[in-house]
Amino acid sequence: MTRLVLVLSVCFSCLSVAAQAQSGRDLVWVQIEARPTYDAALARVERYAATLPDVAGFSLAGGWYAVVLGPYTPEDAEQVLTRYRQQGLIPNDSYVALSSSYAQQYWPAGVDVLGLGAIGSLSERITPQIVPPVLAGEQTAQLDSVDGPVDTETPAQARRSESQLTAAQRRELQTALQWAGVYNAAIDGAFGRGTRNAMATWQRNNGLEATGVLTTQQRARLIAAYTAILDGLDMRMVRDAEAGISIQLPTAVMRFTRYEAPFAEYDSTGDFKARAFLISQRGDRDALAGLYDILQTLTIVPLEGPRSLSRNSFQIVGRGAGFVSETDVRLIGDEIKGFTLVWTVGDEARRSRVLQEMRASFQSTPGVLDPSAGVPASQQLDLFAGIDVRKPTISRSGFYVDAAGSVVTTAAAVESCARITLDDQFEATLTGVDLNRGIALLTPNQSLAPPVFAQFSAQPPRLQSDIAVAGYSFEGQLSAPSLTFGKLSDMKGLSGETDLGRLSVQALPGDAGGPVLDSSGSVLGMLLPKEEGGRQLPEDVRFALTGQAIGSVMTQAGLTLRKGAQTAGMDPKDITDLGVGMTVLVSCWE
Template identity: 45%
Template sequence: MRAAILVIGLVLSFVPALAQAQQAWVQIEAQPTLREGEERARAYSGVFPNVSGFVMTTGWYAIALGPFAPEEAERQLRLLRGERLIPRDSYIALGESFQSQFWPVGVRLGAVPPQGETPPETDAAALPAPEATAIVPNILPDETPAEARRSEALLTREERQQLQEALKWDDFYAGAIDGAFGRGTRASMAAWQASRGYEETGILTTAQRAELIEGYEAERAALGLETVTEEEARIEIPLPLALVEFDRYQPPFVHYREKGGSGFQMILISQKGDEATLSGLYDVMQTLEIVPLEGERGLNRSSFVLTGKNGKIQSHTEVTLKGGVIKGFTLAWRPEDGKRATKVLEAMRAGFRALEGGALDDSLGQPLAEDRAGLLSGLEVRRPALSRSGFWLDGAGLVATTDEVLAGCSRITLGGGPEADLALHDASSGLAVLKPRAALAPRSHARLAERTPRVGSEISVAGFPYEDALDSAVLSFGSFADTRGLGGENELSRLSVATLPGDAGGPVLDTTGAVIGMLLPRRVENGRVLPDDVGLALDAAAIRRALADGGLAEAEPAGLGDAPAPMAAEDLLWLGRDLTVLVSCWD
């Protein structure tokens, strides 16, 4: 029996020690007398809500904050030291040297309820019925700066980070989300307080923190921001699920359509590729209506960014190439929704992650065989108002074309890319000469013929008969019918060749590859329409005169020496493609 009692006594004496070993304190001071210890504990209690005082085994009186779990005690020590709220020589105490507790008065360290005691039972029926009370709103009281600092000290790391995120969301904070309230965070808190008419203390009260977080969470909830893992594309990204919803797969795109008339659209981009693929995607994305023309553009070896804005739509695209995989996104919105879009875009950019495991499978959805068609399928493609043909006049990119392409244009492009300006317009002949805004380096340029071809000789017209539907020029073969126009015009030549409207402005070549003229549009005059196999060309001599009159350098002449040998058909085809450029007019 004595042995059993001894064992029980040992177990009971171990319970407080075990409870104490699982706790830790931040010891901030030690005083030699009880009076001094109580004075310091009382002073610290005006700042911190969890001040404890203990008699130490050394006879001194310790003032400590806690208790905490050991990990939390370490965090509180770093935090309070960093904000200079406690002495720099404060340290973690596990309580081995603590004996009786002198502060707060009446609290005993490691107190354990007496064994075997149970609270007396109460007859519920004998209790008075509770009185009905009115429900009142939970209004948080105002706090002094000292009280605000005390309540702030109780925040967890996650709660402190959330405050920084909320300040950043409201554009008051631009630093790291680390939970440390340094000068940057304090300044942002003061700026937030000022914006709402509060005293600028730099320390948010409990009510102010609640107001800040409630506003932040309400705005995020209205956008429906939620981190989504798109398994097929292997992309993790926060999405505004209140504004967009999944539509379909169309490799390399994952489409999200607008939800509830929000006006927002989104595309995730995921495909395997290299630098050439990235460059091709960069060019293709700029032809889409979802990427307006006005905006910043930037392409490098491993990424590109496209921004665009017009009166109807605004968008932002970011794409990165890494490890043979291309991934990114496009967000588009109405210009009047710019504030919401900025918040969404910040969240998407901050949370975007390209996951390992490949890219979007080409077998998903209904991809088309032709690469360009597959990229554009399901998207509204920006199309020029009109496209015609032109040809290079020199090695810097000067272009001759028909003035038909000038009507109502806000801008003109060459080959679907570089923009050009009007350098010369001869309205009487219908000739327009364009100069690119940046110097180009065409593979070949025209040699204007000095000789008039023999009537009946073979000729070819290089052009884009289907406008921007094809990437390369097409040659149409025919014959030189007359040295004058139908009305006897000396500067015109008549051709026997079948062409389409898109061919207008293209070069007319003889069998040696010299340019003998420029194909003119088929115009309807006084109700008369030319037969399909009859065409008119502005001859090389007229082009040369117009260039000279306009102060432009003359294109390289074909020469008056011995007539060069005719070119093989396949060589003529390649020359025609190299000479000819698509000229597009955009609204």
């Protein structure tokens, strides 16, 4: 069986999005517009304030000015965003933004809206003031006309101005349409049917006539919304010569901290949790596949989310408690290059834009990170490149009972598991359990071909005969199971239980669920966990569930217990090989 032993260095503070007290850092806003000048923004904010409550204005780091609603709790902000969009009162490309996105408040004057805390009584606050009925298109047109002349450009004039766009500008327009959620085709600068339909959809969503050709003002509005979301993040091209990677990163919220091969790490600079890892190493397709497996064991890559591996690249999306991570890696010649972006959950609009910029700007330059970069003298088994390796909540032993890879294990190993793995590689499903007997049956989620599976003893064993227990005594710290030899003390439990056998063996907790073999290599039963509390028995007293009891549970699950022909005693080395071949590490994950 293949096993990855990850040995690398330095403790790494894993991402933690801790719950904070109700403060400005908790509050969010619904950003509805951004304007390049103070006068234009002030006109907009005053116009919105005439029809909507909770309107405010803040300056942005890029010199623009935002028009926002709030502050709200994240849950209330989503409701406000949905309600106002449905009513046509705010642009369709409005989004939820964090307080950290904004600088100086410019409206309303004399009131610290952030200091007032979250807006309460949501059902009352999101009811707009009563104004004369206006159609959604008319409402938008009125708002659009505040900071400039009415858009009178005809479709023919719009096509002429559109024809003056450069190839880069045309691709940027398609990218902005994609970001707005109306375009999902190629970013090629060719305005075919798909692009025209996307333009028409965007126009309809914003209360405009759906001509399929954006006017000069409409293009400016779309691009402004597309770029404004990055205000305050200070996206800059970072050229990391050590890693051989150039890429745009949000330098306002992260900075370089260290190299730890194969990563160049960029960590959060403040309260907002954002991190990036540039990935750089030499390798081939096998190394690419190995890295794909390893990354999914790390705490920065949650288990939930789509992922795919192809011949020359892989992508992993992980959604966990409080953060989202996205990894893009590709094989370029004999170099493996890529990145992982880790971002606070609930800030999807900015995260997707940052990710888009990182992908579009990614460039591989010659060279890879030195494999020894950051490796200290002392290495730790539970770290990979300084990043915590995800650990199971419990690991115990099990053993194969048929050629399809079905596994018998202790029920205590698989209670309340979100995910069960065999040998840390293969996922399995709980298909049968008998809590009274303490046994569970697992079915691998993919076809397996175990080298050995259990052949149960056809004859009653002799008392005081030699036995061996195969198991992962140290719960997976070693790459293979070990065998512990002992004696069969009795064919029943201390209270006369006929489905138990009493053993004299110095087994460890990790051995529970493993097979108990006799001197011929046949399986007598399954080692049960040591009972906690109550009567304290001698250290070497353990119990095993008999083969007959195991067979009863297997039959109920539609499996057949295989019995082996009785043979003469085997050499201990041969018994060891047999036990190691059929024993599997069973791990339970949250």
